[in-house]
Amino acid sequence: NFSIGVRVFNFDLDDVLILETAKIPHRLNLFTKSGKYEFYGRLQDYEKKYTELFRCSRSALINIKNISEYNASTKMIYFDSSLSCKCSITKTRELKRRILAYK
Numbered sequence: 865n866f867s868i869g870v871r872v873f874n875f876d877l878d879d880v881l882i883l884e885t886a887k888i889p890h891r892l893n894l895f896t897k898s899g900k901y902e903f904y905g906r907l908q909d910y911e912k913k914y915t916e917l918f919r920c921s922r923s924a925l926i927n928i929k930n931i932s933e934y935n936a937s938t939k940m941i942y943f944d945s946s947l948s949c950k951c952s953i954t955k956t957r958e959l960k961r962r963i964l965a966y967k
Contacts, residue, residue, distance in 0.1 A: 873901065875894075875896055877914060877916055877917075877927065878927070878929060878930075879896045879897045879898065880894065880895075880896055880917070880927045880930070881895045881896060881897065881926070881927060881930050881943045881944075881947055882894075882895045882924055882925070882926050882927075882943070882947065882949055883895075883907065883910055883917065883924070883925040883926075884907075884923055884924040884925070884949065885907060885923040885924070886902055888902075890904055890905075890906075891903065891904055891905075892904070892905045892906075892907065892910075895943075895947055897930075897944075907919075907923070907924075907925060910925060911925055916928075918955075918958075918959065918962055919955065920941060920949065920950075920951045920952060920955050920959060921949070921950060921951060921952040921955065922952065924949050926941060926949065928959075928962050928963060928966050929966060930943055930944065931943060931963065932944050934951075934959065934960075934963060936956065936960070939951045939952075939953065939956060941959075
């Protein structure tokens, strides 16, 4: 859950695709199956709070359950929608292990 002003949003973790840093400092972009949201926060806090999310790079947390394709040669992670993100070289081994463990 997160809040924007006085509004509080709650999401099922299965609906979350990517939580990444925004271009504006101290803000995060949350991509879900139903849309995109921007709010203040730190990735570190959400990484500790939701251990189901995987830190694929310095600037993104992803939900492994919603990955539709992973290209190991380009390090690109694709989701059901037109959304994608790049995986860090140091995280590729752990990402592959988690994908295989989930499937």
